[in-house]
Amino acid sequence: MYTNNNKPHTPFHSTATICPFSDMSNVVVLDNGGGFIKAGHGGEREPSTVIPNCLYRPLSSKKFLHPSPTSAADDLTSAAIRRPIDRGYLINPDLQRDIWNHLFSSLLRISPSNSSLLLTEPLFTLPSIQRATDEIVFEDLGFKSLFVADSPKLVHLYEASRRPYGLVAKAQCSLVVDCGFSFTHAAPVFQNFTLNYGVKRIDLGGKALTNYLKELVSYRSVNVMDESFIMDDVKEKLCFVSLDVSRDLQVARRRGRDNLLRCTYVLPDGVTHTKGFVKDPDEAKRYLTMMNRNAQPYSDLNQGSDRPDYAEKLEERKKVDLTKTEFDLTNERFLVPEMIFHPADLGMNEAGLAECIVRAVNSCHPLLHPVLFESIILTGGSTLFPRFAERLEMELRPLVPDNYQVKITTQEDPILGVWRGGSLLASSPDFEAMCITKSEYEEMGSARCRKRFFH
Amino acid sequence: MEDDVSNPLRRMSSRTRKIAPKMAAALASSDNRTQATLARLEALENDNAGMETVEPIDDDEASLDDDDDGYVQKKQSKSTKRKTRQAKALENARKAPRNFLELLHEANLESLPPHVPSYGKAAVGPPSSTCRRHFCTVCGFASNYTCVRCGMRFCSIRCQVVHDDTRCLKFVT
Numbered sequence: 001m002y003t004n005n006n007k008p009h010t011p012f013h014s015t016a017t018i019c020p021f022s023d024m025s026n027v028v029v030l031d032n033g034g035g036f037i038k039a040g041h042g043g044e045r046e047p048s049t050v051i052p053n054c055l056y057r058p059l060s061s062k063k064f065l066h067p068s069p070t071s072a073a074d075d076l077t078s079a080a081i082r083r084p085i086d087r088g089y090l091i092n093p094d095l096q097r098d099i100w101n102h103l104f105s106s107l108l109r110i111s112p113s114n115s116s117l118l119l120t121e122p123l124f125t126l127p128s129i130q131r132a133t134d135e136i137v138f139e140d141l142g143f144k145s146l147f148v149a150d151s152p153k154l155v156h157l158y159e160a161s162r163r164p165y166g167l168v169a170k171a172q173c174s175l176v177v178d179c180g181f182s183f184t185h186a187a188p189v190f191q192n193f194t195l196n197y198g199v200k201r202i203d204l205g206g207k208a209l210t211n212y213l214k215e216l217v218s219y220r221s222v223n224v225m226d227e228s229f230i231m232d233d234v235k236e237k238l239c240f241v242s243l244d245v246s247r248d249l250q251v252a253r254r255r256g257r258d259n260l261l262r263c264t265y266v267l268p269d270g271v272t273h274t275k276g277f278v279k280d281p282d283e284a285k286r287y288l289t290m291m292n293r294n295a296q297p298y299s300d301l302n303q304g305s306d307r308p309d310y311a312e313k314l315e316e317r318k319k320v321d322l323t324k325t326e327f328d329l330t331n332e333r334f335l336v337p338e339m340i341f342h343p344a345d346l347g348m349n350e351a352g353l354a355e356c357i358v359r360a361v362n363s364c365h366p367l368l369h370p371v372l373f374e375s376i377i378l379t380g381g382s383t384l385f386p387r388f389a390e391r392l393e394m395e396l397r398p399l400v401p402d403n404y405q406v407k408i409t410t411q412e413d414p415i416l417g418v419w420r421g422g423s424l425l426a427s428s429p430d431f432e433a434m435c436i437t438k439s440e441y442e443e444m445g446s447a448r449c450r451k452r453f454f455h
Numbered sequence: 456m457e458d459d460v461s462n463p464l465r466r467m468s469s470r471t472r473k474i475a476p477k478m479a480a481a482l483a484s485s486d487n488r489t490q491a492t493l494a495r496l497e498a499l500e501n502d503n504a505g506m507e508t509v510e511p512i513d514d515d516e517a518s519l520d521d522d523d524d525g526y527v528q529k530k531q532s533k534s535t536k537r538k539t540r541q542a543k544a545l546e547n548a549r550k551a552p553r554n555f556l557e558l559l560h561e562a563n564l565e566s567l568p569p570h571v572p573s574y575g576k577a578a579v580g581p582p583s584s585t586c587r588r589h590f591c592t593v594c595g596f597a598s599n600y601t602c603v604r605c606g607m608r609f610c611s612i613r614c615q616v617v618h619d620d621t622r623c624l625k626f627v628t
Contacts, residue, residue: 054502081502086555124574126562185577197572200579208499215498216595219622226503245588249596331595344587346499347492351582359579 026115027426028108028143031151031419032096033120034085035181035206035381038419039103042118042426047419049107053099054083056229066102075274076229087203088122088182093132097140104141116145116435118426120418123150123185123199127447134446138438145435147425148453152176152187152194154421155379159409161424168375168409175361175372177353177392178418180380181206184340184353186360188372200360202350204343206382210235212346213336221327222267230276234265234329235336237278240287240386242334243394248287252331260286261333267325279326287333288386337385341395354395373400376408379417383410488606593617 027042033053040047055064056079064082084096104110117137121130130148137143155176160169168174173190182205188198214231217224224231242248252261264279278284343350351359361372376396378389389408400406411417425431436449564573591598592607593614600609605624609615 083502087500089555089558091553091555091558124572124577126558126564126574128558128562186579196577199572199577201577202579211499211501219592220594228502246597253596335590335595342588344582344585345590346496348496349581351579355583356579 026110027118027431028104028110028112028115029118029419029422029426030100031120031422032085032090033181033418034083034088036415037099037103038416039108040419040423041108042423042431044423045420047416047423049103050415051103051107053085054081055095055099056081066099069107075270077268077270077274078226079229080226081228085182088180088205089125090129090133093136097136100136100141112141112143114144116147116426116432117143118147118149118422118431120151120154120422121148122182123152123187123194123196123201127450130450131446134441134449138441143438145432145437146441147431147435148450149422149425150187150194151178151379151418151421152185152189152199153192154418154425155377155411156189156421157192157424158417158421159377159411167371167407168377171371171375173368173371174375174377175357176377176379177357177383178380179205179340179353179378179382181382184356184380184382186353186357188360188364188368190364190368195364198360198363200356200363202340202343202353202356204340204346204348204350205380206232206235209239209336209339209382212339213239213332216332216336217327217329220332222325224267224327227267230267233276236384238263238265238284238329238333239336240334241337241341241388241391243387243391245334245338248334249331259330260289262328262330263333264326264328267327269325337382337388340382341391352395353392354399357392357396358399370404374405374407376406378408378410379414381415383414491605 029040029042029047031038031047035053036050037053038047038050040049049069051069052067054067056067056076057064058075058079059077060075064080082092082095084090084092084099086092090096104112119133119137121133125133133148134146137146155178156168156174159174160166160172163169172192173188176185176187176189176194178185178187184202184205186200188195210228210231213235214224214227217231217234248261252259254260263284266273266277266279268274268276339346341352341354343352357376361369364372373396378392383389389410393406393408396406396408413420434452436452441449559574564575567573589598589608590596591610591614593609596610598608598610598614600615601607602609602615602618602623607618607623609618
């Protein structure tokens with residue numbers, strides 16, 4: 001069973017019940033992802049700002065700049081990037097301090113000395129990295145207090161609060177699949193705690209997928225190796241998860257208009273448009289007409305393309321516009337996200353997502369298995385590929401014992417799911433009591449403070 | 456390949472090369488193909504893949520092509536105490552942020568008792584079935600053939616020609 005949460009917004013009821021906005025002590029909630037920083041004030045529904053967690057240097061500049069939250073203003077063509085995070089973990093604390101400084105002073109406009117910070121940290125963060133983080137938070141920025149949470153727990157909290165009578169809330173347990181920018185985790189959560197012995201990780205995330213797409217396009221058509229931001233956009237707009245790879249490969253091989261998958265992307269030229277765009281959005285959506293493999297044969301679908309206006313449009317599209325740089329995508333559109341399901345195809349010696357979930361569940365207590373399989377929550381930006389959940393269910397079902405149900409829940413906004421959970425936690429009345437304060441940190445040091453978070 | 460090694464006069468780049476432990480293992484192994492796949496996977500985690508020559512820290516070098524006269528003047532006056540390239544490279548290496556794999560190596564997670572979950576133990580591990588689909592590296596469709604020299608895949612003569620012309624042995628050095 002596969003459900004989708006894309007219902008009209010239910011009000012953020014749980015904040016209303018938990019937090020009456022009475023003592024609005026300033027809690028800053030910071031979901032510090034490898035790709036994007038999601039930051040805002042605790043208790044709110046939406047983060048105030050979402051910026052890429054990097055500095056970039058456009059061709060026209062000698063210095064690295066801070067990306068603005070409305071990225072429309074920046075010219076990101078061929079920009080070099082510096083990221084503080086590598087493989088999901090903080091490796092460049094100086095750079096991160098820079099970015100946070102900018103974030104708190106110019107974007108959020110808060111003063112750290114009278115605010116608390118709720119920070120997300122990836123699972124299994126190395127002690128040396130934790131120490132570096134604490135140093136930035138307390139010594140450089142001077143926050144009043146700090147709470148560090150891992151993301152699966154926050155996602156669980158958010159989902160449980162969204163549906164107080166759902167299975168996740170009643171059983172107090174769920175399996176959070178976080179497919180983010182740097183890696184993918186399948187993490188069982190029980191009683192609001194992530195069972196870290198059950199967590200399984202695939203070292204593939206949005207960044208690797210973008211780079212893979214870059215590599216394919218650069219080899220096959222235009223060199224886009226230094227266009228990270230543009231290729232991110234291509235990936236988000238054009239890639240999808242195939243429900244039947246061998247069939248889709250056949251479709252992608254066809255010529256002309258029979259090829260339902262071919263799609264053209266126009267690169268920015270820096271003069272008339274600084275953003276790349278999909279040449280024909282209708283064309284990009286044609287693959288949706290191919291339903292499940294057993295739904296209908298293709299012959300019916302091609303009839304539509306015989307209409308004269310369609311043919312005309314096709315002629316127009318065929319003309320190569322020499323003023324624009326563009327490239328076609330066909331099988332790349334689904335072979336790129338395919339890697340999450342079959343990393344072995346890429347030469348990685350790692351199991352795919354479905355197997356990863358099964359292994360994560362199997363490492364928990366047997367009594368939890370049926371409940372975990374029935375409460376799989378998808379979060380993270382890479383789950384936004386169309387049909388991600390359908391494909392996952394298709395692969396997962398044969399691996400799960402018959403008498404267990406499989407139910408996959410998608411979040412309405414997977415990128416912000418963790419942040420919203422954090423916001424919820426920050427607005428709970430006993431949040432302040434869970435934090436470590438600056439004086440405690442000064443007295444005990446990083447390692448002993450961290451014990452409180454059970455890391 | 457042998458020529459390069461035997462020629463001691465060949466000028467090497469002074470740019471420091473950082474090698475991840477996994478990569479180092481691959482370089483040590485004689486199997487060119489594993490080496491190539493590991494290098495490729497490493498490249499997928501790279502931020503600025505296309506700009507290997509750009510050194511983010513080295514501002515002097517990056518702005519050499521600046522045709523600002525005053526700047527060039529200043530540069531010349533400074534040139535007496537200009538550091539050697541090697542010294543500079545060493546300094547950069549010290550300043551440069553370390554790779555995650557280096558940090559991981561430093562953390563010495565192997566020393567933890569076996570029941571403690573850690574980064575290494577959370578890895579999902581090899582797939583249960585070893586069968587692997589192969590896609591043509593040139594056009595992306597299912598491929599039946601392997602390049603005898605470098606091990607990359609292709610699906611047809613046409614793709615083989617493209618492969619041989621463009622990137623056979625490119626990842627295997």
